[in-house]
Amino acid sequence: MMTEYTTKWKAAKAEKKAGTARDALLPGEDVWFLGVCNNLRPFMSEVALTSLRVVGLQDRSINFELRYADIANVVFDPKKETVEVTSRAGVRTVLKMVPRADHDVMSRFVDEGRSSTPPEELLQAADAAADEAAASTARLEAAKGADWPNSIVRGKIGRKASEAILRQCHEDEQPWFILTSSVGAGTLAAFDDRAVIIKTGALTSFMAGSLGGERSATFHFTDITGIEYNSGFVNGVLEVLTPSYSGTANHDFWSGAGKSRNSAASDPYTLSNALPLGKSEYNACLGEINELKARISRAKTPTVVVAPATDGLAEQIQKLADLRTAGVLSDDEFASAKARLIGQ
Numbered sequence: 001m002m003t004e005y006t007t008k009w010k011a012a013k014a015e016k017k018a019g020t021a022r023d024a025l026l027p028g029e030d031v032w033f034l035g036v037c038n039n040l041r042p043f044m045s046e047v048a049l050t051s052l053r054v055v056g057l058q059d060r061s062i063n064f065e066l067r068y069a070d071i072a073n074v075v076f077d078p079k080k081e082t083v084e085v086t087s088r089a090g091v092r093t094v095l096k097m098v099p100r101a102d103h104d105v106m107s108r109f110v111d112e113g114r115s116s117t118p119p120e121e122l123l124q125a126a127d128a129a130a131d132e133a134a135a136s137t138a139r140l141e142a143a144k145g146a147d148w149p150n151s152i153v154r155g156k157i158g159r160k161a162s163e164a165i166l167r168q169c170h171e172d173e174q175p176w177f178i179l180t181s182s183v184g185a186g187t188l189a190a191f192d193d194r195a196v197i198i199k200t201g202a203l204t205s206f207m208a209g210s211l212g213g214e215r216s217a218t219f220h221f222t223d224i225t226g227i228e229y230n231s232g233f234v235n236g237v238l239e240v241l242t243p244s245y246s247g248t249a250n251h252d253f254w255s256g257a258g259k260s261r262n263s264a265a266s267d268p269y270t271l272s273n274a275l276p277l278g279k280s281e282y283n284a285c286l287g288e289i290n291e292l293k294a295r296i297s298r299a300k301t302p303t304v305v306v307a308p309a310t311d312g313l314a315e316q317i318q319k320l321a322d323l324r325t326a327g328v329l330s331d332d333e334f335a336s337a338k339a340r341l342i343g344q
Contacts, residue, residue, distance in 0.1 A: 160201040
């Protein structure tokens with residue numbers, strides 16, 4: 001079935017919107033109609049009628065969905081330009097600012113969806129996706145009140161930040177250190193092999209130039225070249241340095257004065273590798289930050305394994321000496337490896 005579009009879009013825009021919508025939908029889920037709406041709760045700017053359900057979209061996010069089989073009633077109001085969808089459970093959702101010119105075609109597709117049965121494979125895919133979403137929701141609900149008992153926590157973690165940290169965890173993994181800036185600038189979570197800077201929540205996302213969303217970046221220890229802190233009398237900035245973030249710019253609170261969000265290339269609130277952090281906060285968690293630096297250093301230290309070999313003892317010691325000369329081994333590492341050889 002060919003997709004029909006709102007009268008508000010030209011063909012090029014309609015095709016672009018359709019591509020974005022299909023990224024959010026299930027494999028094999030046909031889009032019958034795609035149009036516009038304007039809702040804040042739930043937040044959505046497009047409505048799709050598919051072979052399975054009514055869907056409210058914001059870019060690639062599905063913020064409302066109801067299968068045709070679960071719909072009790074649909075009321076189209078051309079005068080108010082609204083579409084009210086009521087579920088069998090009695091939950092009403094009003095799609096607002098739906099152009100009256102789209103109501104007839106939408107009504108036709110809703111009637112067709114309610115009178116037909118979706119393909120079995122699509123129903124199975126939808127059930128599997130629903131189970132996965134329910135499990136994810138349960139984990140996020142648990143995160144809302146999580147106190148991260150296995151983590152060293154500095155600062156107050158907001159609900160959004162806690163959810164974002166949970167999304168960064170692998171299975172039952174938890175970060176060993178969580179640091180949240182008191183100035184609403186974001187959170188750093190340190191794992192065994194990586195550090196993550198997360199900027200989410202109302203104020204934090206606004207200051208990060210991603211209002212209502214999230215800015216997060218993962219830095220693997222093997223890629224980190226240093227941890228740097230620069231401060232004045234009160235305020236400062238903690239930076240994770242990598243080849244992509246060299247730390248050559250002056251990432252302070254003043255160099256971007258008078259510029260809008262995302263316009264100042266050195267604004268630490270918007271930079272993914274920078275966490276504005278008060279001087280007193282930095283000093284309070286200096287022990288954990290030094291431990292983070294030590295873990296980064298250990299991750300970058302080459303592991304030398306002395307395996308049984310056919311070479312004689314003198315030849316093996318000479319090979320170790322060559323590694324020391326080449327800078328691969330430090331003097332201490334050379335001495336340790338030599339002692340193991342001699343002890344064989």
